[in-house]
Amino acid sequence: MKYSVKHLLLALGALIVMPGVNADGDPEAGAEKVAVCAACHGQDGNSPAPDFPKLADLGEPYLYKQLKDIQAWDKAQGEAKATTGRAVPQMTGQLIGKSDQDLQDIAAFYASQSMQLSGAEEMTVQIYTGEQVNALELGERIYRAGNPETGVPACVGCHLPTGLGNEPAAFPRLGGQYPKYIETQLRAFRAGERTNDGDQMMMRMTAKNLSDAEIKAVANYIGGLNAGN
Incomplete structure (x- = not known):
C-alpha cells in the first residue's frame, strides 16, 4: 500500500509542478504539413487502423514532445x-528535415482535432488464479483505483477520471x-x-507490476472512456 500511495502522490504532484513542454504551434500552418501523416494517422488524426495511434486531441505539449523524441x-x-x-x-525518415516550428505546428493541428471514440468490448480475462473475470469491471478498477496489493497506482492521477488528460x-x-x-x-x-517518460519513470513505474490481464482490461476500458463516464 505504501508503494501505491507514494507513486500516486508522485503523479498528483507532477500535475502541479511539472512544467510540461513548451509548444507554440499554428494549427492552420500544421494542416499544410501533415499530408504525409494521413496514410497512417488519418487526415484529422483519427487513425483508420489500431496499429497506429489516434493523434487527435492528445494535447499540444504531449504531441510536440513525442515528435521531438521520435x-x-x-x-x-x-x-x-x-x-x-x-x-x-515506422516513423523512420518521416521527421528528418522538419524544423522545430514544423513539429510545433503539426502538434497544434492534431491537438485541435476531435478524437473519435474506439469503444470498449464485453470480454473476460484470465487472472492469476485461473479465474475468468469481467474485463470492463477489472479495467475500471485499475484505471480508477489501481491495485494496492501490487503497488499499481491509479491512472486517474495523471489522466483524470474523464480520460481527457492534463494538457x-x-x-x-x-x-x-x-x-x-x-x-x-x-x-x-x-x-x-519505451523509456521517454522522464527521469521519474512515471509510466515505467506504473506499468512494471501490471499483469497481462490487467493491461488488456484497462486498455479495453480506456477505449470506451469519455468525458460522460
Missing part, C-alpha cells in the same frame, strides 16, 4: 539509439484511444522498451 531517435546513430528519444521504427502537464488524453495501441504501449513501458 525525431531525436531517428537522428541518433549506432548505440546511441538505445538511450535517445523514442523508438518508433499543461503534457499528460495525454487516453479516453477513446485504440485499446490495442494502449496495450502495446503499456507492455513497452513494462519491458523498458
Whole structure:
C-alpha cells in the first residue's frame, strides 16, 4: 500500500509542478504539413487502423514532445539509439528535415482535432488464479483505483477520471484511444522498451507490476472512456 500511495502522490504532484513542454504551434500552418501523416494517422488524426495511434486531441505539449523524441531517435546513430528519444521504427525518415516550428505546428493541428471514440468490448480475462473475470469491471478498477496489493497506482492521477488528460502537464488524453495501441504501449513501458517518460519513470513505474490481464482490461476500458463516464 505504501508503494501505491507514494507513486500516486508522485503523479498528483507532477500535475502541479511539472512544467510540461513548451509548444507554440499554428494549427492552420500544421494542416499544410501533415499530408504525409494521413496514410497512417488519418487526415484529422483519427487513425483508420489500431496499429497506429489516434493523434487527435492528445494535447499540444504531449504531441510536440513525442515528435521531438521520435525525431531525436531517428537522428541518433549506432548505440546511441538505445538511450535517445523514442523508438518508433515506422516513423523512420518521416521527421528528418522538419524544423522545430514544423513539429510545433503539426502538434497544434492534431491537438485541435476531435478524437473519435474506439469503444470498449464485453470480454473476460484470465487472472492469476485461473479465474475468468469481467474485463470492463477489472479495467475500471485499475484505471480508477489501481491495485494496492501490487503497488499499481491509479491512472486517474495523471489522466483524470474523464480520460481527457492534463494538457499543461503534457499528460495525454487516453479516453477513446485504440485499446490495442494502449496495450502495446503499456507492455513497452513494462519491458523498458519505451523509456521517454522522464527521469521519474512515471509510466515505467506504473506499468512494471501490471499483469497481462490487467493491461488488456484497462486498455479495453480506456477505449470506451469519455468525458460522460
